[in-house]
Amino acid sequence: MRQIGLAMKTKFSSDFKLAVLGGGQLGKMLLYETRKWDVYTKVLDPSSEAPCRMACNEFVRGDLNDYDTVMNFASDADVVTIEIEHVNVQALRDLKAAGKAVHPDPEMLAVIKNKARQKELYQKNQLPTASFEVFTNVAEAKKAVEDGRFYLPCVWKSAEGGYDGKGVKMIRAIADLDFETHSECLLEEKVDFAHEIGVIVATRADQKQTAVYPPVEMDFHPEANLVEYVISPANLTEDQYSEAQTIAQNVAQTMGSTGLLAVELFLGKDGHLYVNEVAPRPHNSGHLTIENNYTNQFEQHLRAILNLPLGSTEEKTAGVMVNLVGAEGENGPVEYKHIEKALEMPGVTPHIYGKAETRPWRKMGHVTIIGPDREEAMRKAVIAKDIIRVQRR
Amino acid sequence: MRQIGLAMKTKFSSDFKLAVLGGGQLGKMLLYETRKWDVYTKVLDPSSEAPCRMACNEFVRGDLNDYDTVMNFASDADVVTIEIEHVNVQALRDLKAAGKAVHPDPEMLAVIKNKARQKELYQKNQLPTASFEVFTNVAEAKKAVEDGRFYLPCVWKSAEGGYDGKGVKMIRAIADLDFETHSECLLEEKVDFAHEIGVIVATRADQKQTAVYPPVEMDFHPEANLVEYVISPANLTEDQYSEAQTIAQNVAQTMGSTGLLAVELFLGKDGHLYVNEVAPRPHNSGHLTIENNYTNQFEQHLRAILNLPLGSTEEKTAGVMVNLVGAEGENGPVEYKHIEKALEMPGVTPHIYGKAETRPWRKMGHVTIIGPDREEAMRKAVIAKDIIRVQRR
Numbered sequence: 001m002r003q004i005g006l007a008m009k010t011k012f013s014s015d016f017k018l019a020v021l022g023g024g025q026l027g028k029m030l031l032y033e034t035r036k037w038d039v040y041t042k043v044l045d046p047s048s049e050a051p052c053r054m055a056c057n058e059f060v061r062g063d064l065n066d067y068d069t070v071m072n073f074a075s076d077a078d079v080v081t082i083e084i085e086h087v088n089v090q091a092l093r094d095l096k097a098a099g100k101a102v103h104p105d106p107e108m109l110a111v112i113k114n115k116a117r118q119k120e121l122y123q124k125n126q127l128p129t130a131s132f133e134v135f136t137n138v139a140e141a142k143k144a145v146e147d148g149r150f151y152l153p154c155v156w157k158s159a160e161g162g163y164d165g166k167g168v169k170m171i172r173a174i175a176d177l178d179f180e181t182h183s184e185c186l187l188e189e190k191v192d193f194a195h196e197i198g199v200i201v202a203t204r205a206d207q208k209q210t211a212v213y214p215p216v217e218m219d220f221h222p223e224a225n226l227v228e229y230v231i232s233p234a235n236l237t238e239d240q241y242s243e244a245q246t247i248a249q250n251v252a253q254t255m256g257s258t259g260l261l262a263v264e265l266f267l268g269k270d271g272h273l274y275v276n277e278v279a280p281r282p283h284n285s286g287h288l289t290i291e292n293n294y295t296n297q298f299e300q301h302l303r304a305i306l307n308l309p310l311g312s313t314e315e316k317t318a319g320v321m322v323n324l325v326g327a328e329g330e331n332g333p334v335e336y337k338h339i340e341k342a343l344e345m346p347g348v349t350p351h352i353y354g355k356a357e358t359r360p361w362r363k364m365g366h367v368t369i370i371g372p373d374r375e376e377a378m379r380k381a382v383i384a385k386d387i388i389r390v391q392r393r
Numbered sequence: 394m395r396q397i398g399l400a401m402k403t404k405f406s407s408d409f410k411l412a413v414l415g416g417g418q419l420g421k422m423l424l425y426e427t428r429k430w431d432v433y434t435k436v437l438d439p440s441s442e443a444p445c446r447m448a449c450n451e452f453v454r455g456d457l458n459d460y461d462t463v464m465n466f467a468s469d470a471d472v473v474t475i476e477i478e479h480v481n482v483q484a485l486r487d488l489k490a491a492g493k494a495v496h497p498d499p500e501m502l503a504v505i506k507n508k509a510r511q512k513e514l515y516q517k518n519q520l521p522t523a524s525f526e527v528f529t530n531v532a533e534a535k536k537a538v539e540d541g542r543f544y545l546p547c548v549w550k551s552a553e554g555g556y557d558g559k560g561v562k563m564i565r566a567i568a569d570l571d572f573e574t575h576s577e578c579l580l581e582e583k584v585d586f587a588h589e590i591g592v593i594v595a596t597r598a599d600q601k602q603t604a605v606y607p608p609v610e611m612d613f614h615p616e617a618n619l620v621e622y623v624i625s626p627a628n629l630t631e632d633q634y635s636e637a638q639t640i641a642q643n644v645a646q647t648m649g650s651t652g653l654l655a656v657e658l659f660l661g662k663d664g665h666l667y668v669n670e671v672a673p674r675p676h677n678s679g680h681l682t683i684e685n686n687y688t689n690q691f692e693q694h695l696r697a698i699l700n701l702p703l704g705s706t707e708e709k710t711a712g713v714m715v716n717l718v719g720a721e722g723e724n725g726p727v728e729y730k731h732i733e734k735a736l737e738m739p740g741v742t743p744h745i746y747g748k749a750e751t752r753p754w755r756k757m758g759h760v761t762i763i764g765p766d767r768e769e770a771m772r773k774a775v776i777a778k779d780i781i782r783v784q785r786r
Contacts, residue, residue: 010786012729012745032425035448038747055428055448294740294763303736312739316709316763336405343696346705347687352405354431370687370709393403 009078011306013038018306019077020044021064022084023052025353025363026282029290030083031055033299039306044073051354067091074100081259081305083281085113086161101205103259103305104280111255112280116159116186122275125254128247129275130266132188134159141187142177150187159184191274193266195219197234198285199248201261202300205307210252211300213293213313215244216285218264226361229381230285230321231374232292236267244273251275260301262286284323284366291349291368292319317347317370320381324350324365324390326358332392334358336365342384347371350388364390402471404699406431411699412470414457415477416443418746418756419675422683423476424448426692432699437466444747460484467493474652474698476674478506479554494598496652496698497673504648505673509552509579515668518647521640522668523659525581527552534580535570543580552577584667586659588612590627591678592641594654595693598700603645604693606686606706608637609678611657619754622774623678623714624767625685629660637666644668653694655679677716677759684742684761685712710740710763713774717743717758719751719783727751728786729758735777740764743781757783 009016018034020027023045034041035055042058043050053059062069064084070091074080079101080092092106104112111117122129133149135141144150156177158167171177171187200213217234218227236244248263255261255278262283264276286297295303295311303310324336333356342348347370355364367384371377402409411427413420416438427434428448435451436443446452455462457477463484467473472494473485485499497505504510515522526542528534537543549570551560564570564580593606610627611620629637641656648654648671655676657669679690688696688704696703717729726749735741740763748757760777764770 010728012732012743013727013747013749014786028428031448032428035421035425035747036742036744038745054450055424057447295742299742308733309737311736311741314739334406335403339405340701343704344702346707348704349429349688349692350405351429352431354406354428356406393407 011037011039011308014040016040017042017077017079019074019080020052020056021070021074021080021082021087023047023050023059024083025051027052027083028055028353029287029351030282030298030301033296033302036299037302039302042073042077044070049356064088071095079103079305081281081301082109085109085279085281089113101305103205104261105256105258108255108257109280112278114159114184115157115277116184118277119186119188121254122251125250127251127254127275128273130189130191132186134184134186136184137182138177138179138185141185142174144187145171145174145177150189153190155188155190157186157188159186191266192269193274194269195235195267196276197236197244197265197267197273198230198283199244199263199265200283200286200289200297201248201252201257201263202304202310202313203252203257203259203261204304204310205258207256207258209310210249211295211310211313212245212249213286213289213297214315215241216288218285226325226363227284227323228385229378230288231378232288232315232319233374235374240267240271240273247273247275251278255280259305260286260297284321284363287351287366288319288321288368288370291370292317317372318374318377319368319370320374320377322367322369322381322385323363324352324367324388326360326362326364326390328360330358330360330390330392332357334364335391335393337389337391338387341387342367345369345380345384347377348380348384358390358392404430404432404701407433409433410435410470410472412467412473413437413445413449414463414467414473414475414480416440416445416452417476418444420445420476421448421746422680422744423675423691423694426689426695429692430695432695435466435470437463442749457481464488472496472698474674474694475502478502478672478674482506494698496598497654498649498651501648501650502673505671507552507577508550508670509577511670512579512581514647515644518643520644520647520668521666523582523584525579527577527579529577530575531570531572531578534578535567537580538564538567538570543582546583548581548583550579550581552579584659585662586667587662588628588660589669590629590637590658590660590666591623591676592637592656592658593676593679593682593690594641594645594650594656595697595703595706596645596650596652596654597697597703598651600649600651602703603642604688604703604706605638605642606679606682606690607708608634609681611678619718619756620677620716621778622771623681624771625681625708625712626767628767633660633664633666640666640668644671648673652698653679653690677714677756680744680759681712681714681761681763683744684763685710710765711767711770712761712763713767713770715760715762715774715778716756717745717760717781717783719753719755719757721753723784724752725750725785727757728784730782730784731780734780735760738762738773738777740770741773741777751783751785
């Protein structure tokens with residue numbers, strides 16, 4: 001009955017309400033699309049300075065992890081979605097039980113929020129992933145390495161709370177595990193990979209249609225563990241290209257995904273693909289779809305969660321995305337130095353997230369560079385990245 | 394000194410302020426770009442329900458034609474621009490005299506707002522345009538027809554106040570001039586045209602750089618005198634294509650344009666191009682640049698008026714734009730019927746302006762349809778136009 005109700009109610013210029021948990025840059029870019037379609041939105045975020053503070057119909061300041069705050073916030077919404085995983089899942093469960101459409105599904109979000117449960121799901125469903133073991137604390141993990149159950153280097157991950165490189169540690173020596181933490185964690189075999197691949201899968205709310213984006217290549221900055229370049233199309237053989245899409249679609253289907261699922265894969269030097277992790281929302285690896293693809297990831301997410309037909313994922317051009325992160329040693333009111341120089345190159349589009357203060361490695365914006373082919377776009381991307389400096393004013 | 398100050402002050406995430414006169418759909422789409430670059434904006438519009446009511450930093454309700462309102466509104470801005478011509482020009486003159494950057498220039502706006510002055514400028518500068526005569530009132534115009542100075546059919550235009558087909562009348566018989574008006578007007582030879590062409594020219598604030606868009610074709614609805622399809626690329630010979638761009642650039646240069654100038658031309662059945670009229674702002678004929686071109690017209694306008702390097706105008710795909718206007722006989726709260734059906738076709742992007750009430754022929758939104766070539770895009774555009782109905786809820 002709920003799905004029928006959802007299908008009947010008009011969503012454009014109406015009293016239909018979309019509630020978004022989280023008001024960061026992903027939410028901000030989603031709001032471009034809700035404005036484009038005049039879909040009523042309300043956004044919850046702890047910061048009154050959040051990038052989403054404008055362009056939504058209602059902005060509510062509050063704790064995303066507080067049950068009552070989330071329940072009260074979403075009580076009058078028709079559809080609830082997230083732009084960050086760190087939200088109160090029990091509230092989402094109860095909102096769903098109360099008849100609201102919640103995307104992603106709260107149970108799926110619970111699995112994804114815990115890297116141990118996520119990896120167990122891949123294993124259980126024969127989805128290719130690096131071998132791993134789950135531990136109740138880091139001392140147990142250390143013992144496993146001492147016992148020779150893991151070759152070094154391997155990767156230590158906190159089961160919960162990791163984000164943007166936090167909660168992940170490369171273990172090169174046993175001593176690297178000499179730190180105190182009593183929460184669940186895992187060790188993972190380090191895949192010797194050529195590069196990391198991102199594939200975004202969109203699934204319509206009624207799960208009757210999926211759309212998969214062309215795989216992109218993600219080049220990581222060695223120090224910051226942050227993506228340095230996202231490149232579309234990825235440098236893959238035809239077989240690898242379709243295998244990456246197939247695996248990503250299998251992950252989305254296994255998880256019962258609705259809306260977007262961003263799947264990160266390793267392309268091993270052995271030529272095989274391994275699922276690394278997923279995010280059930282628009283993703284950094286999809287930002288270049290704004291300029292580069294027929295349907296950008298934010299419009300696609302909106303189509304999916306509003307149960308509208310999904311759009312074409314086809315590429316218009318070749319594209320590269322560069323994150324604009326705060327320069328090292330710079331803290332304070334932000335200035336985007338030399339952005340004018342980058343704008344001189346054709347096909348260069350900066351996106352400024354609107355965060356007032358810069359901090360080292362903080363994601364402050366991104367630049368998309370498009371061109372007729374990958375080489376041309378990459379050539380300009382390297383220059384753009386080199387020119388722009390995110391510093392203290 | 395002012396220009397130097399403008400060049401030095403950072404515009405992104407800063408206290409730099411852009412004032413926009415008018416809060417309709419053109420302003421709304423400009424705000425997507427100011428949000429993308431986190432440029433501080435304030436918008437003035439008489440309606441509290443204006444499409445720009447969201448996504449600007451400050452929304453002020455007030456009369457665009459009231460001198461004091463405009464002066465007070467823009468007093469703390471660094472740059473002032475318009476999204477509608479019907480604003481108080483004297484206020485803009487005085488804001489410019491007070492050291493603010495005003496785009497378009499108030500004197501140019503004054504010329505454009507008066508169709509008699511506009512046509513005289515074309516004539517004086519040997520810019521090709523249909524022959525015409527200016528009259529102080531309609532009775533004089535009627536006498537000119539009676540005296541045989543104009544062949545019928547010809548076109549009557551009010552010098553001031555025309556918009557979206559208002560203030561323009563096709564004169565097929567002398568009796569068509571039997572109406573009362575004591576304001577300045579003109580008669581114009583009716584160009585026997587194959588189609589109408591639109592060319593948008595961007596000029597950087599310092600006038601040291603211009604960028605010209607590929608010509609688009611504008612197909613008019615015979616009844617409503619509103620554009621039915623805008624098609625990119627226009628169906629022109631190579632010579633006509635470059636001639637259209639050259640004429641448009643000449644018009645922009647002659648007028649001393651800054652920011653965007655949208656130039657409408659007739660392609661006569663004689664194969665010659667004639668300037669019809671211009672708009673000193675983003676324009677309906679440029680909406681398809683959002684999906685179709687490297688730099689969309691709104692970002693380009695922002696680049697131009699902020700004195701930033703202009704972007705590439707190159708096309709990524711072929712595109713068609715269809716206006717979504719209120720259906721005949723429908724007045725009241727709007728519903729966009731069957732928009733879901735249109736979304737099933739690849740490359741179809743609706744834009745909903747967010748006006749609460751529909752009225753016959755009111756511009757309520759538009760749909761852009763892109764594809765690998767003009768024929769494919771046009772095929773889908775005809776279907777999309779046929780499917781979507783803007784009606785009373």
